[in-house]
Amino acid sequence: MSDKRTDYISWDEYFMGVAKMSALRSKDPNTQVGACIVSNDNKILSMGYNGLPRGCSDDEFPWAREGAPLDNKYMYTAHSELNAILNYRGGSLDNAKMYVTLFPCNECAKAIIQAGIKTIVYDCDKYADTASVIASKRMLNAAGVRYYQYQRTEREITITL
Numbered sequence: 001m002s003d004k005r006t007d008y009i010s011w012d013e014y015f016m017g018v019a020k021m022s023a024l025r026s027k028d029p030n031t032q033v034g035a036c037i038v039s040n041d042n043k044i045l046s047m048g049y050n051g052l053p054r055g056c057s058d059d060e061f062p063w064a065r066e067g068a069p070l071d072n073k074y075m076y077t078a079h080s081e082l083n084a085i086l087n088y089r090g091g092s093l094d095n096a097k098m099y100v101t102l103f104p105c106n107e108c109a110k111a112i113i114q115a116g117i118k119t120i121v122y123d124c125d126k127y128a129d130t131a132s133v134i135a136s137k138r139m140l141n142a143a144g145v146r147y148y149q150y151q152r153t154e155r156e157i158t159i160t161l
């Protein structure tokens with residue numbers, strides 16, 4: 001009898017991998033964000049990525065970072081975390097865990113807290129110095145939402161599609 005495989009991916013690699021895979025759907029030319037919400041018993045509940053709301057054309061709305069508020073992307077893009085929360089139609093997200101490729105902003109932090117998500121596993125924290133992320137951490141701390149950085153394993157996976 002042969003032994004079981006030993007090079008299978010860990011739960012953390014699996015869920016952060018799914019979050020990264022979701023991010024590949026993003027049309028944002030600068031930052032692609034993916035999120036994956038997981039139950040306490042390691043079942044994937046929902047996924048999301050940053051993009052325009054339904055009905056708003058990727059080709060008609062702006063993707064620029066600069067310019068007047070109505071002419072750049074920030075007024076229009078729905079964040080991956082919010083999309084993942086809104087995509088879940090199964091009931092409660094109480095005590096769930098969110099894997100996300102970028103630390104959640106203050107608006108997403110509010111949605112995460114109100115949805116009952118209790119743990120965030122994030123990868124990149126490139127906006128750590130911004131008021132948005134500082135406010136986010138302040139709220140998450142007050143609300144008792146635990147967050148920790150994903151420990152990269154540097155494992156490379158090639159998937160042929």
Ligand SMILES: O=c1[nH]c(=O)n([C@H]2C[C@H](O)[C@@H](COP(=O)(O)O)O2)cc1CO
Nearest residue numbers: 028030031033050077079080103104105
């Ligand atoms: O938490 C987040 N989640 C999320 O999906 N986003 C999205 C909104 C934008 O489409 C993009 C950020 O763009 P930029 O890095 O060019 O400012 O990432 C941005 C944040 C901010 O931390």
Ligand SMILES: [Zn+2]
Nearest residue numbers: 079104105108
């Ligand atoms: Zn956000």
